[in-house]
Amino acid sequence: MSGDGRNPLRGHEGDQGLALPRKAPVERRPFLEVDITLPVGAGEQEIKLESDALSVAVFGPSGGGKSTFLRTLAGVERRSSGKVRFGREVWLDSEREIFVPPWERSVGWVPQDYLLFPHLRVRDNLGYGGGSPQEIAEMAALLFVDHLLDRRPRRLSGGEQQRVALGRALLSRPKMLLLDEPFSALDRPLRNRVGTQIGTYMRAREIPLILVSHDEADAAALAQEHWMLSQGRLVRVEG
Amino acid sequence: MKLQTIKPEEVNVKVFMEVRRCFFDGIDWLLRLSFPSNLPVMSVSLSLNAFIRFFVSALLLTLSLPFAAAGREGPFSEGATGPLDGSGEDADSSLLILAAASLTDVLPTLAGLWEEETGVPVRFSFDATSRLAPQILQGIEADLFFSADEAWMEWLRERGGIREDTRMPLLGNELVLAVPTGGEFQPGEPSQLTDPELRLLAVAGENVPAGRYARAALASTGVWRAVEDRVVRSGNVRGALEWVALGEVDAAVVYRTDALAEPRVRIAFVFPEGTYPPITYPAAVTATAPMATRAIEFLEFCRSPAAREVFRAQGFLPPRQRAGSGAGGGPDVLPDPWSAVRISLLVALGATLAGFLPSVWLGWVLARKDFFGKSILATVALAPLVLPPVVTGFLLLSLLGSQGPLGGWLAGLGLPVPFTLLGATLAALTVGLPLYVVSVRNAFQAVDPRYEEVSWTLGRRPWPTFMRVTFPLAIPGIAAGAVLAFARALGEFGATVVLAGNIEGSTRTIALAVYTLLESPQGREAIWILVGASVLISLLALLGYEALSRRQRRQMEIRHVR
Numbered sequence: 163m164s165g166d167g168r169n170p171l172r173g174h175e176g177d178q179g180l181a182l183p184r185k186a187p188v189e190r191r192p193f194l195e196v197d198i199t200l201p202v203g204a205g206e207q208e209i210k211l212e213s214d215a216l217s218v219a220v221f222g223p224s225g226g227g228k229s230t231f232l233r234t235l236a237g238v239e240r241r242s243s244g245k246v247r248f249g250r251e252v253w254l255d256s257e258r259e260i261f262v263p264p265w266e267r268s269v270g271w272v273p274q275d276y277l278l279f280p281h282l283r284v285r286d287n288l289g290y291g292g293g294s295p296q297e298i299a300e301m302a303a304l305l306f307v308d309h310l311l312d313r314r315p316r317r318l319s320g321g322e323q324q325r326v327a328l329g330r331a332l333l334s335r336p337k338m339l340l341l342d343e344p345f346s347a348l349d350r351p352l353r354n355r356v357g358t359q360i361g362t363y364m365r366a367r368e369i370p371l372i373l374v375s376h377d378e379a380d381a382a383a384l385a386q387e388h389w390m391l392s393q394g395r396l397v398r399v400e401g
Numbered sequence: 402m403k404l405q406t407i408k409p410e411e412v413n414v415k416v417f418m419e420v421r422r423c424f425f426d427g428i429d430w431l432l433r434l435s436f437p438s439n440l441p442v443m444s445v446s447l448s449l450n451a452f453i454r455f456f457v458s459a460l461l462l463t464l465s466l467p468f469a470a471a472g473r474e475g476p477f478s479e480g481a482t483g484p485l486d487g488s489g490e491d492a493d494s495s496l497l498i499l500a501a502a503s504l505t506d507v508l509p510t511l512a513g514l515w516e517e518e519t520g521v522p523v524r525f526s527f528d529a530t531s532r533l534a535p536q537i538l539q540g541i542e543a544d545l546f547f548s549a550d551e552a553w554m555e556w557l558r559e560r561g562g563i564r565e566d567t568r569m570p571l572l573g574n575e576l577v578l579a580v581p582t583g584g585e586f587q588p589g590e591p592s593q594l595t596d597p598e599l600r601l602l603a604v605a606g607e608n609v610p611a612g613r614y615a616r617a618a619l620a621s622t623g624v625w626r627a628v629e630d631r632v633v634r635s636g637n638v639r640g641a642l643e644w645v646a647l648g649e650v651d652a653a654v655v656y657r658t659d660a661l662a663e664p665r666v667r668i669a670f671v672f673p674e675g676t677y678p679p680i681t682y683p684a685a686v687t688a689t690a691p692m693a694t695r696a697i698e699f700l701e702f703c704r705s706p707a708a709r710e711v712f713r714a715q716g717f718l719p720p721r722q723r724a725g726s727g728a729g730g731g732p733d734v735l736p737d738p739w740s741a742v743r744i745s746l747l748v749a750l751g752a753t754l755a756g757f758l759p760s761v762w763l764g765w766v767l768a769r770k771d772f773f774g775k776s777i778l779a780t781v782a783l784a785p786l787v788l789p790p791v792v793t794g795f796l797l798l799s800l801l802g803s804q805g806p807l808g809g810w811l812a813g814l815g816l817p818v819p820f821t822l823l824g825a826t827l828a829a830l831t832v833g834l835p836l837y838v839v840s841v842r843n844a845f846q847a848v849d850p851r852y853e854e855v856s857w858t859l860g861r862r863p864w865p866t867f868m869r870v871t872f873p874l875a876i877p878g879i880a881a882g883a884v885l886a887f888a889r890a891l892g893e894f895g896a897t898v899v900l901a902g903n904i905e906g907s908t909r910t911i912a913l914a915v916y917t918l919l920e921s922p923q924g925r926e927a928i929w930i931l932v933g934a935s936v937l938i939s940l941l942a943l944l945g946y947e948a949l950s951r952r953q954r955r956q957m958e959i960r961h962v963r
Contacts, residue, residue, distance in 0.1 A: 265861060270858070277852055279870055330859065334859045
């Protein structure tokens with residue numbers, strides 16, 4: 163995967179060599195820079211976040227705008243305004259009227275209720291965003307859903323649905339993975355196994371991860387960098 | 402007036418209104434469903450009761466329409482005769498007169514003179530003779546009957562509907578060829594009707610008097626065979642007259658009095674005497690007349706010199722030789738029920754297929770897009786649901802008729818719309834489209850838009866997303882809409898009869914065939930084949946709709962699994 167030019171961490175044309183921007187910061191800018199205003203309920207929520215970490219957890223109370231934050235990064239929340247920059251790509255800049263549509267962002271978004279396409283079998287759900295039959299089979303094995311490939315989502319448990327949704331996102335070769343409440347459905351023993359495998363998989367490909375959760379302990383375990391949403395502000399939490 | 406009799410027709414109207422109210426409740430429910438809060442899926446199952454009420458009432462309404470059209474005598478009138486008027490012939494009671502539609506302009510003038518003289522007011526019910534005569538046997542408490550031909554008067558006499566001693570020929574009329582004023586085709590005699598310049602010739606329905614006279618006149622002048630293919634049938638003389646006045650047809654065979662009353666047409670020629678049975682308007686007092694004495698006095702008044710003068714001024718002639726009891730123009734021509742079923746299925750299928758793309762597009766736009774003028778678009782698209790179908794038909798005729806802004810262009814392409822199968826299909830399409838669009842819109846609204854969002858983040862643009870996610874998920878609901886539109890197209894009557902006429906083997910659908918059969922004394926038994934066919938097809942369609950809607954709901958249930 164070292165030649166994967168789609169990964170912004172590896173730079174684009176004109177960039178020297180294979181050095182990662184955060185290790186050789188030509189511009190001295192963090193790879194993710196967010197400064198946005200989200201609609202939350204009847205009001206608004208400002209979110210300011212800058213990070214160089216490969217995995218970021220955002221936690222906070224339910225209904226605080228965490229899901230909307232992920233939706234904004236995925237490009238499906240048109241009501242948000244402000245600025246989002248990822249690597250060298252500006253995804254949103256309300257002042258300059260820049261908006262990159264979701265189909266050009268290559269993000270893997272796993273919503274809280276997974277949203278598997280109900281009319282497609284697991285196999286077709288997994289391959290919806292890309293992936294050869296062989297890649298689909300490998301991913302299914304990685305996620306322990308290889309025995310379910312011909313089922314419809316209706317006949318999967320919550321945990322199985324979540325794993326398929328995760329596989330579907332990963333097979334689309336995302337530049338960034340967005341997980342919404344990823345700990346809600348996985349059963350404990352499987353969570354550790356899947357968590358380990360996925361962690362390895364993503365580190366090997368250097369796919370940045372952003373997850374949001376209301377559960378601080380779970381969120382802390384998976385991410386390098388922790389942010390907390392409280393009293394209308396997003397603050398970095400050390401440790 | 403202390404006369405408080407409930408006429409059977411009023412009872413029918415009440416039942417009809419009640420059914421109609423249920424129907425509009427249903428529409429209201431449909432519209433509420435179309436602007437749901439969040440969970441249209443939920444509200445569907447909650448309003449199942451309203452749903453069932455809507456379709457039962459819609460079915461009843463559809464079934465009752467032909468009856469309502471045929472003089473409001475129908476399944477609801479059984480035993481619905483109101484309390485008898487026991488007050489006798491009070492001086493302040495009024496006469497109720499049933500009279501042929503062609504007397505609409507003249508009789509009220511006469512009644513005015515009569516009331517001045519005697520102080521007895523007169524009320525009228527004007528309609529086609531074929532619809533009035535059965536009403537008398539159904540027990541309507543009318544005093545007098547003015548028929549447009551002897552055949553229907555004879556039909557009534559045989560069934561004891563009139564007092565035979567009071568029957569008399571009252572007026573005469575002539576058959577003429579009316580052409581648009583300033584039109585190109587201006588024949589001087591019947592033989593010129595074979596001219597190819599005559600493309601369409603309007604004639605009243607074959608079982609109403611004017612239609613029979615016309616057929617007799619065309620047959621005995623030897624042109625019937627030549628013009629048969631060019632003949633279009635309207636419900637009554639006034640319909641034929643309206644078509645010729647609008648220039649939709651090149652000529653129409655109508656009564657002299659009607660042609661004189663319409664400034665947009667002129668009389669090309671009068672059919673020679675003897676080419677058709679003498680046109681006589683017989684009148685008689687009904688057998689059950691509450692005010693028989695007054696009624697006889699009114700009949701006598703109609704023969705007074707003053708009355709004769711009024712009639713003459715309107716173009717009526719004195720009655721000719723009393724005609725025999727035979728029907729003019731030979732026996733009634735009854736519609737072929739199987740041809741009607743075939744045409745109905747063809748029209749409904751055509752309308753459903755042609756409506757697919759517009760409905761899917763409109764339904765999707767209304768479900769997903771927000772833009773200026775959206776509510777106006779929704780209103781226009783849904784308007785045929787609440788407009789009287791006859792009005793819809795008239796608007797279509799104005800737009801698509803050969804004189805209309807679009808019709809001329811279509812005719813130039815070799816696709817004339819009025820009086821063709823294409824016209825019948827377009828009428829059915831227009832009237833069925835709102836149901837189609839509303840179903841499709843609900844189907845799209847039931848698809849969580851976040852499925853589309855996920856698809857976008859997986860790299861699919863909006864159009865591939867629509868084809869791979871939105872559309873497949875909405876298919877059951879879209880199919881349900883198609884079934885509903887199909888059923889509505891089958892039941893379509895009002896818009897079709899105005900735009901496409903009532904042409905045997907070409908535009909005569911089940912509804913039109915039932916309507917035509919009701920006009921003929923001999924047609925009343927053959928109706929049941931058609932009634933059976935339409936009930937069967939409609940019920941099957943509604944069952945299909947239910948099954949498909951349920952499927953749409955089931956498919957979406959995945960969302961609630963957590």
